Amino acid sequence: MHPIDPYILITAVILDLLLGDPRWLPHPVVGIGKIISVLEKILRRLFRNDRIGGIVLLIVTVGCILGSTYIVLRAAYAIHPWIGWAVSAWLAYTCLALRSLHRESKLVADRLAAADLEGARRYLSRIVGRDTEHLDEPEIWRALVETVAENSSDGVIAPLFYLMLGGPALGLAYKAVNTLDSMVGYKNERYLHLGWASARFDDLANWLPARITGILMVVAAPLAGLSGRNALRIVFRDGGKHSSPNSGIPEAAAAGALGVRLGGANRYFGVIVEKPTIGDMINELSIESYRGTVRLMYVSTSLMLILWGVVIWLL
Numbered sequence: 681m682h683p684i685d686p687y688i689l690i691t692a693v694i695l696d697l698l699l700g701d702p703r704w705l706p707h708p709v710v711g712i713g714k715i716i717s718v719l720e721k722i723l724r725r726l727f728r729n730d731r732i733g734g735i736v737l738l739i740v741t742v743g744c745i746l747g748s749t750y751i752v753l754r755a756a757y758a759i760h761p762w763i764g765w766a767v768s769a770w771l772a773y774t775c776l777a778l779r780s781l782h783r784e785s786k787l788v789a790d791r792l793a794a795a796d797l798e799g800a801r802r803y804l805s806r807i808v809g810r811d812t813e814h815l816d817e818p819e820i821w822r823a824l825v826e827t828v829a830e831n832s833s834d835g836v837i838a839p840l841f842y843l844m845l846g847g848p849a850l851g852l853a854y855k856a857v858n859t860l861d862s863m864v865g866y867k868n869e870r871y872l873h874l875g876w877a878s879a880r881f882d883d884l885a886n887w888l889p890a891r892i893t894g895i896l897m898v899v900a901a902p903l904a905g906l907s908g909r910n911a912l913r914i915v916f917r918d919g920g921k922h923s924s925p926n927s928g929i930p931e932a933a934a935a936g937a938l939g940v941r942l943g944g945a946n947r948y949f950g951v952i953v954e955k956p957t958i959g960d961m962i963n964e965l966s967i968e969s970y971r972g973t974v975r976l977m978y979v980s981t982s983l984m985l986i987l988w989g990v991v992i993w994l995l
Contacts, residue, residue, distance in 0.1 A: 684772060684847040686992055688765065692772035692843070693985065700779035708745075708774050708852055712859045716741055720864065720874070730873035738860060738877045745856040749849040771848035775855055777835035778981060781807075782974055785828050789970050792820060811947040821965040825973045826942050829897075829934035830927045832977040834858060837896065837984055838889035844988050857885050883925050890926035893980065894919065897933035900979035904937070906972055911936035914959050921956035928958065935959025938972050 701707065719737050727733035749771065757764030784807050791799035800820050805812040808827050815823065838858075843851040861882035864875035894915050901908035914936025915929060921943070922928025935942045939962030943955045963969065 682847055683845060684843050684851075685765075685768070686989070688769045688772055688847075689840075689843060689988075690985075691769040692776060693778070693981075695769065695773040696776040696779050698779075699773075700783050701777065708771065709855055709859055712741070712745060712852075712856050713863065715744060716860060716863050724874070731876055734864070734874040735877045737864070737874070738857075738881055741860055742853050742856050746849055746853045749852050753848065768848050772843050772851055775839040775843060775848070775851040777831065777839075778977070781828060781831050781835050781977070785824055785970070785974070788820065788824055789967055792817060793967060809948065811950065814947070818965050821967070821969055822940075822942060822944070824970045825934060825938070825940065825965065826931055828970070828973045828977060829930045829942075832897070832934075832973075832980060833890045833893035833926065833930045834886065836977065836981055837893040838886055840981070840984055840988075841889045841892065842885075854885055857882050886926040890929045892984070894929040894933045896980040896983050897930060897937060897976050900976055900983055901933075901937035904972065904975035904979045906937035906976065907939060908937065910939060910962075918956075918958040921958060923955070932958050934973050934976055937976060938969050939963040940965050940969050 699705070716737070719740060723733040723737050724730075727736065753764060753768060753771075756767040784803070787803040788800050788807075791797075791803055797817065797820075800817075801812040801815055804815070804820055804823055808823050810823065812820075812823070839851050839854060842854040846853075857878070860878035861875075864871045865879035865882060866872075866875055898908050898911045898915065901911045911933045915932045917932075918935070919929045919932040922931065931942055935958045939960065941957050941959045941961040943957040943959075946953050946955060
């Protein structure tokens with residue numbers, strides 16, 4: 681693993697902005713999910729202790745992705761440097777979710793703008809974990825702002841960070857950790873012990889990127905027509921309230937920049953979960969809140985790329 685070539689990364693970002701995540705294009709994350717499903721069944725039979733099985737699941741999955749990506753890249757470059765370059769750019773592109781996050785969230789926003797509450801709930805269920813069938817309009821706007829803010833870190837800044845550090849191999853290893861957490865990192869009876877290692881490792885992998893995202897959002901806020909000063913204040917005041925050690929940072933930055941209140945009651949699998957509130961209700965949650973969060977995401981991403989370019993130039 682080594683830092684990614686700047687031109688490969690820029691190509692990957694451009695591909696993401698142009699293509700997003702089309703369903704017809706094969707995606708490594710789909711393969712990662714299938715690997716996890718197969719390994720889970722095998723390891724449940726091999727280990728009576730779910731926590732040990734979960735540790736093995738984490739190590740084998742991430743190791744498999746690291747090793748297979750390294751082999752694919754070595755083989756591609758051995759055939760021809762330009763083939764290796766193209767494969768690297770494609771693999772790096774698959775790590776990013778900037779365009780797809782915007783597109784999927786916009787489907788919800790467009791349905792709400794058209795007064796189609798049922799359609800908005802249906803599209804929202806594709807991008808959030810909470811139950812959506814009973815959400816009213818303000819709750820849907822809140823869910824949109826929260827998921828775009830949180831995934832600005834998980835789906836954009838964190839993959840960029842690991843691509844910058846270690847190229848496509850490390851970028852896909854991060855996606856493997858992220859996919860493990862989304863599949864087995866639940867605190868329910870089935871996954872409480874099996875998913876423990878994956879959930880904790882995901883927290884570790886996202887610790888620094890989440891804080892980088894928070895800083896970028898604070899700096900990006902005035903450039904996006906929002907409040908940088910209030911974003912900074914809310915990050916320090918409310919960033920640590922979230923049950924996740926990381927999700928609260930970008931959510932607090934977005935809430936402060938927008939002047940809205942996030943958090944509160946969510947329903948998961950029919951069970952109501954009360955989450956701490958983040959931010960102050962200076963403004964009502966609305967389509968403008970959503971649009972402001974999207975601007976924050978794009979400007980923060982641009983700042984991340986500029987910052988990386990400066991570091992490369994200095995070194």
